[in-house]
Amino acid sequence: MTEEMGTHTDKSDIINIPPDLWAKAEEKRWPLILIQQALARKVPAAQLHQALDSGMTGAEAMKMMTSRAAEQAPPLSMAWARVDTERGIRAKPGKKGLTLDAINIGSYGDVPEYWPGQTMQPRGAYLAPGAMSMGYSISVKAEVWADNLGSLYEEAIQRHWRPATDIPWETLSPLPEETEQAIGQLCTELCEYNYMVIVALGKWIREICYGFHEAKLFLSTVLFDAGLHLEAFRKRALANGGGLGVQSSGQRLVPIRDAQNYSEMAALVFVLNDSFVQSQCLLGAGLAQNEADARLFSLAAQDKGRHLAYGLAHLRYLLEHQPERRGEIHKYLQKGEEYLVKEFEKSAPPREALAILLGGGIREIGEGFRKLKEFRRRQVSTYLGRLESAGLDDHRERLWPPMAAYLEREPVLA
Amino acid sequence: MALDPKILEQLRQEPDMPELDLGWLGAQTAPGMAAKPGRRGLTLAEINVGDYGDAPERTDHNTIRIRGSVPSPNAVRIGYFIPNKGDIWSDNSGRIYEEAVQRQWSSATDIPWDTIKPLPDVVEEAICQICTFLTEVEFVAGDAPGRWIGQISPDHFETVLFLITQVVDEARHLDVFRKRALANGCGLLEAGGMGRALRNIMDAKDFSEMSALMHLVGEGFVQTMFRTGEFIATNEAEKTIFQLCAQDESRHVGFGVMHLRYVLEHQPERREEFHSYLDKAEELFGHPTSMNVAFQESLMITLGGGDTDKGLVMLMALQKKQVTEYLHRLKVAGMPERRERLHPGMAMFL
């Protein structure tokens, strides 16, 4: 349960209260810190017992002790100030203020490949003996790291938006019934996906060791974004006379639910699914018939941009530091692709909703399906482009065949 | 409204038309919502009307069905969600969530870092020790909710949304205290002093236990301390940090108080159970293994402005305030009898 790390300084000067004195102080309701301070000032334990038995209150004792303070020896142990940590750090704010990157100076910025501790020891701090393990299990940097974590965290904070007030909800106006329902269906699916991200991330954030706090921090913002999107798309569905649609089959969520390690989850969420979700948001913005929809979907797409940037940088880092895992990543992605295509092909509501929106109405759904083919082609092509950029340029040949089939369609979007 | 069958038939006869279902059109169980923004914008309160607003007392579907959407018989199960609303609910979570979204701040640009000037070594070290302690312990309130977020049903999503804001708040707290420690010539100092109390939060076997230990005891005490930040702070930057963090903690404590009240109102048989959680937490408050000497000494230095005797008096006043406010919150939540059961180690501060 406990662990010790690093070099220890002599802690013998930290005053502990003898159990009998402790018990009597509790009984007489004297603050323990008063006892501790008295011991630190070399007041004999016997004298303290006497004082406690005398009927003197804690407040009276404190008054007496502080009035004599000037004549006493230095009362504090100050052992904590003598620990062997790096000193002299003076981080200065830059153009973006005092950022995480700005404080990554000297040993505080050294992120080790392996973090041995399971305590909450901040990177660069001295760990007192006997600190307790918190059970963190992700202790290999490559399993979670990306070089842009710090900057993405700060960007997420800076580019934060507020669905209640940053969306011009008043610009919503009645749409043709089927179009409104199609938007409600799209929003329902996006709510579900974001809920799944929340469930997945909640599980993994708490597994990450403190040595990689940048990962904890950035993923907290992703969790926050997922909550915002859940909230915002729910609001959109309920704000214009439509309502939420039909629950999806949830097929695309299965591999995320079942992910057995962090990098598997990250590949499925931050590379594969977010790639498709972002383009869906851009579609929502591109086809918007009012300012509210345009703003809502494009802000969500922006957030997805950060998540993708992390996912690709993490994938790149992982492949560079654990190249033996390349085949494993291909497998994770293939599984995700298989389930994603299942959702696309077997689940009528989201597919038909997209076709209504792309076609421009229920009567034009046939045209919408033709445009949907081109939309899928662009989605897959963009996804492959991202994998190539991250160093997984051989995935094109390993793409799940039914997904690869989307690439064969002719462009008709224009 | 469902699609006119004639239109559906016409569409099906179009050349190259894929197989059409379109049964989802008009399938909504509670359509027709047209929520309008209020004075605070379009908040959760505005959309929580009619069927969409009814968080069920019990939920058993274990899928990611968004409350108010039409159930799909073929939806996959995602996990085991806590079925009873009373186990995780608080009536103020939606409002606190909206407030948290509005009141986010940036440690990089909202803190006047330029007001930090060189301090006497002992004061700078004390500030850095406080920051080391806080950058260490604050994120337990980010780690612990994560475990529960995945167990709360989408039917009770308001609680999840609130917990998410707590996670990101704690991320900022971890971040801002680390930044302060590294901004003025000292650095991080000693960590590792609060293990058992924090581990208890992580190990809680029940959401309400976690909430009692974390929101009511842990964050309640930290919130009181942050509110005395003006006495600890040596400049505007530190003052701002404490003020902003105190605001955030107030929301977390507010959730905990209202959750406790909800449980006591809806599951009164759990009163004794809550006392046992609080017994466990209070016992550690002044226990030798939890008595963080480094933190207490550094508070004495900063609170006293370098005069440790004055600091001792102020620290005791702070601890008295912490316990008093803790008892007041419990009274508000419906546990006034806690005063009589308070652990002696804590009662001695009163």
Add this chain to the structure above:
Amino acid sequence: MPKFPSAEWFQEVRDVATQNDGLRKLGTCDAVMGVKVGDQAIELTFEAFDLVNIREIQPAELANIDFYLDAPIETWREMLDNIKEHGKADLKHTLNTIDFLEPEGFAKSNDQSRKDLFYRYLQTFQRFFDASAQVETDFATPQPV
């Protein structure tokens, strides 16, 4: 009246866009964006809360920057006229809509990760071009470089 596209025109737009913390309010933005109109190319460097550098470059140099917006002068003109008319782009003339409807997209790059910056900072770029509503624009036929 500055000519579009030119460094002078973009500088005037930048001055309008950054008034009253116009770009700062949207958060940080770090990207090097190109604008390609026929044979002319401009490089715009966004950093932190500002557009910090504007320069005319050779079209071949576009390959080295994050991404560039590429469309015939007619498309640019229609977009900028629309912004002028409405004070900001209407729903059919946003950067995203144009990108969505163009078969090969409006934003281009030989690296998808770098092109992704266009989507990640979409609001900032849109706010920037919307500021051109307050700038007089000369659409004289661009001279070959």
